[in-house]
Amino acid sequence: MKGSIFKLIIASAAFGFYSLPIQAKVTCTGEACTILPTAIQSQLNQVDQALQAQYTDKVLSTMAESxxxxxxxxxxxxxxxxxxxxxxxxxxxxxxxxxxINVAYQSLNFQKLPNVGASLSPNLVVAVNLGWLLGDGPSDTEQDLKTFMHRFNLYLHGFKFNFAQGDVQKAIESQNKNVQLGGDITSGGFTLRFHIFDSYSDGLGIFEFAGISLGMGMHYQRQVINVTYDDAKTQSVTLGPAVGTWGGATTFNYNSTITSIPLDVRTGFRMFYFLTFFAGGGTSINFGSTNLKLERSGPLAIALDSGAIASSLPAEVQALIPASTLGQTKTGTLSMDLSGSAQTPNSTNFLVAGIELNILISKITVEAIVAQKVQSVMVGAKIAF
Structure with a gap:
């Protein structure tokens, strides 16, 4: 196969612990499949177990972590x-x-399959100081006028976006009319921050200490991605001693539902009013799962290759193959049905770092989170009143 079939799985990993059972099925029907040696047919029918244990479990883990x-x-x-x-x-x-990842199953080998994961989450955000909300003035009021509630800030975020509508779908169609994208992203949550040590300013805007704050919240995110790719082009495929092409449409369905309860500590300082540096660290308890379903079925055209037979099969098996079948193209149908799910990691430890630019009443924020091998960057803008 040389990984041709699994290029489709590789593409799915670009969207991304304990794994639940996964079902994978690769079937071949028609005349094209009858020319395959029995040993290769048997391996093809059983390759799902190797695919699950050696590759798909790990890819789903990577996707869930992201x-x-x-x-x-x-x-x-x-x-x-x-x-x-x-x-x-x-x-x-x-x-x-x-x-x-290299997947090996008897005489079938799939080399250097990538193990990557990615995720995105757009959000609208609102933040409010509880002291100001209760009518006690802004948090930078004079020290003797501050109340205990000025130490609390409440952050709210949420968003719902449909891939099948608007500019995203138009952009996809302009690049490739054979791709149909559907699904949506829904997110929402809150964080309540308490300033253990209050902020300090020199009153001149040259230096300001952000204090030390402790935040705890609950974040929810659901991603549903449906992709159908139908291209008239065929792909090269190698099934043991047989080489040929495989075509057909691919349907990809991915969804994840995650609830996280993060707890973190942050501090920082601002210089010359416009530039703020901040950093911190924390941990999160997570609940949820990630699900994947990938289907492809289409016409298969293969022929036995004498060179491949000599290099991949023992002499006693080669002797059983009629010479009349060599080089003759046979057709059939090759299908792949892959589905599975995985639980999110129970806990995640992370570090936070970033910068914030203050321009009049606007703030441009770049906030990065690192957790083991996973990195996330959030870029956004806010207006402060």
Whole structure:
């Protein structure tokens, strides 16, 4: 096969612990399949077990880890200071690249299949200082007028986006009319931050300490992605001693539902009013699952290759193959049906770092989260009142 079939699975990994059972099925029917040696037919029917254990389980794990990180990194909190209230929006993207995976099953080998995962989460954000909300003035009021509630900031975020509508679908159609994209992203949640040590300013705008704040929240994210790719072109395929082409439409369905409860500590400082640096760390408890279903079925055209027979089959098996079948193209149907699910990691430890640019009443924030091999960056803008 040389991985031709599994290029489709590789593409699915670009969307991304304990795994639940996975079902995989590769079937071949028609005259094309009758010319395959019995040993190759048997291996083809049983390759799903190797695919599950050696590749698909690991890819689903990578996808789930990436989805968790975008869920955690969705509030655009920056250093955690809110004077009155803020509104804005941002986009969180997470990804990771692990070592390539080699899948081997008897005489079938699939080399260097990538193990990558990615996830994205757009969000609208609102933040408010609870002291100001209760009518006690902004948080930067005079020290003797501050109340205990000025130490609390509440962050809310949420968004719902449909892939099948608007500019995204138009952009896809302009690039490739054979691709149909559907599905949506839904996210929402809150974080309540408490300033353990209050912020400090020199009053001149040259230096400001952001204090130390502790935040805890609940974030929810659901991703549903449906892709259908129908191209008239065929792909090369190798089934043991047989080589040929495979065509057909591919249907890809992916969804993840994740709830995260993150707890983190942050601090930072601002210089010359416009530039703020912040950093911190935390942990998150996660609940949810990731699901994948991939189907492809189409016409198969193969022929036995004498060179491939000599290199891949023992002499006693070669003697059983009629010479009249060599080089004759036979047709049939090759189908693949792959589905499975995986639980999200129970807990995730992470580090936070970023910068924030203050331009008049606007703030441009770049916030990064790192957890083991997974990295996430959220870029957004807010207006502060």
């Amino acid at each position: 989805a968790v990180i975008t869920n955690i990194n969705s509030s655009l909190m920056g250093p955690g200071i809110v004077n009155r209230f803020q509104v804005g929006g941002g986009l969180a993207v997470a990804g990771q690249k692990k070592e390539d």
